[in-house]
Amino acid sequence: MKEIFRVAIYLRLSIEDKDKLNRTDDSESIKNQRHMLMEVVNSNTSYNLIGEYCDEDLSGAGTFRPEFERLIKDCENGKIDIVLCKSQSRFSRDMEIVERYINNKFKEWNVRFISLSDNADTENPGNKKSRQINGLVNEWYLEDVSNNIRSAFNSKMKQGEFISPFAPFGYLVDSSDNNKLVIDEVACLVVKDIFNLYLRGYGYSAIAKCLNDKNIPSPSLHKYRQGIKLNIVSNKAREEIKWNSNAIKTILKNEVYLGKLVQGKRTTISYKNHKIINKDKCLWISYPNTHEAIIDEDTFNKVQLEMKNRTKPRGNSTVHLFSGKVFCLECEHYLRKKNSSKHQYLVCSNNIICSNKSSIRYDKLESIVLIYINKLLDKFYDDVLLKENVNKKYKEIYKEKLISLESELVNINKKIDESEKYLKNLYEDKVNGVVSLEMFNSLVSNYEDNKARHSKQLDAVNKKISIYKENIKNFDEEIISKYKKLGNLNRVIVNEFIDKIYVGEIRDNIRNIKIKWNF
Numbered sequence: 001m002k003e004i005f006r007v008a009i010y011l012r013l014s015i016e017d018k019d020k021l022n023r024t025d026d027s028e029s030i031k032n033q034r035h036m037l038m039e040v041v042n043s044n045t046s047y048n049l050i051g052e053y054c055d056e057d058l059s060g061a062g063t064f065r066p067e068f069e070r071l072i073k074d075c076e077n078g079k080i081d082i083v084l085c086k087s088q089s090r091f092s093r094d095m096e097i098v099e100r101y102i103n104n105k106f107k108e109w110n111v112r113f114i115s116l117s118d119n120a121d122t123e124n125p126g127n128k129k130s131r132q133i134n135g136l137v138n139e140w141y142l143e144d145v146s147n148n149i150r151s152a153f154n155s156k157m158k159q160g161e162f163i164s165p166f167a168p169f170g171y172l173v174d175s176s177d178n179n180k181l182v183i184d185e186v187a188c189l190v191v192k193d194i195f196n197l198y199l200r201g202y203g204y205s206a207i208a209k210c211l212n213d214k215n216i217p218s219p220s221l222h223k224y225r226q227g228i229k230l231n232i233v234s235n236k237a238r239e240e241i242k243w244n245s246n247a248i249k250t251i252l253k254n255e256v257y258l259g260k261l262v263q264g265k266r267t268t269i270s271y272k273n274h275k276i277i278n279k280d281k282c283l284w285i286s287y288p289n290t291h292e293a294i295i296d297e298d299t300f301n302k303v304q305l306e307m308k309n310r311t312k313p314r315g316n317s318t319v320h321l322f323s324g325k326v327f328c329l330e331c332e333h334y335l336r337k338k339n340s341s342k343h344q345y346l347v348c349s350n351n352i353i354c355s356n357k358s359s360i361r362y363d364k365l366e367s368i369v370l371i372y373i374n375k376l377l378d379k380f381y382d383d384v385l386l387k388e389n390v391n392k393k394y395k396e397i398y399k400e401k402l403i404s405l406e407s408e409l410v411n412i413n414k415k416i417d418e419s420e421k422y423l424k425n426l427y428e429d430k431v432n433g434v435v436s437l438e439m440f441n442s443l444v445s446n447y448e449d450n451k452a453r454h455s456k457q458l459d460a461v462n463k464k465i466s467i468y469k470e471n472i473k474n475f476d477e478e479i480i481s482k483y484k485k486l487g488n489l490n491r492v493i494v495n496e497f498i499d500k501i502y503v504g505e506i507r508d509n510i511r512n513i514k515i516k517w518n519f
């Protein structure tokens, strides 16, 4: 009786093959590998195909290959007599794996390994050396390819070309040049909001919560809705991905929003070990002005400084008004926040050693700082300059409205003139007997109606004009008083004006407080 062998074919398409593949050379394609192997299976009557194992798009370096794992398990469980591959390198380019399975385990499990293009066959004992040499060559090849890809990527990065397949949130990959970024009109507004909220004192998680409350899709959901598919999670799971503090932090730190490409921040350890490691900042590849900026440099730098200064806000709470800015005048340690049931306090974080023992009430410090800032405004605010700015910014709007009202006025007056002329003609026509008395009376009453309507319109427009003129006059005073004296503080104002606040100890009932201004 003829022996029948249970044959498994193993196919693999790897990332490095994909780069090589083009219309004229598809020798490594899955279709081609399958065709070649099935020819052998079909022409050998003692071969019985029991399964096809196919890994696509994965590296041959022995990392996660689900079908490969299944093949090995089936070999171990005695389901397979022969493993058939196009070449040994399809099975694995890793010497260790070749050695472990083809030269050892397969023998133990009674599995024969045959590869076609490099004539490896475990049934043939003289073949072992050639298998090992093949394995070695394959391993060198992989290292070589890996280095080539790395250096190609590096040179692209150095030329300021965007190499990732996915644009950072806020941008899209240009459809006509996939090494360029263009603004994503929708997402870029969210990026701007994130930077603004942060400067207004919101912490990472408070911003995330704010965006989630407004139902703004997270970066990965946004990508998905644009039709960009990531193979990481199921669609249902993706719908549930929300904004989190990490996503916010990543966006706030990303220099891409300055119009700058910074790439090569991470790398894999080697072609064998795909664990991702962060590269030292000095090794990053940075290229300016590669695309349109979303955030101006001033705002970006303020945010980076804030990030350094801020103490960690807990949970959803926003950062406190003076966070990271208050220091001890005596020992220069920062002042720690301390809460009682009634009030919040600040106290020198070094107060076991420091002479500055007593705490200061937060709201008191706030009103003191407000007085300082208002004094500063008093000293520096120039009414003339402010008026100029107000004129530029706000009066334009009123002026435009005035101009259109005045032209309306001209139109109404023109109509009044026309109907006066008409009335004069009507009298002449009546005197000359052209119109009958009946006709004349009805036309005159028509005229009276029009006249009344016109004068009403005239009144309305004149009223509007005087209101606007009054507004412009009052506007100056209003705006100036608004900017001349601040009613309360917020994080933006504090950041704008204050570098550091130094709180000293109490001597003779007086506490010394010094402010280091930002100018």
Ligand SMILES: [Zn+2]
Residues within 6 Å of the ligand: 328, 329, 330, 331, 332, 333, 348, 349, 350, 351, 354, 355, 356
């Ligand atoms: Zn101190």
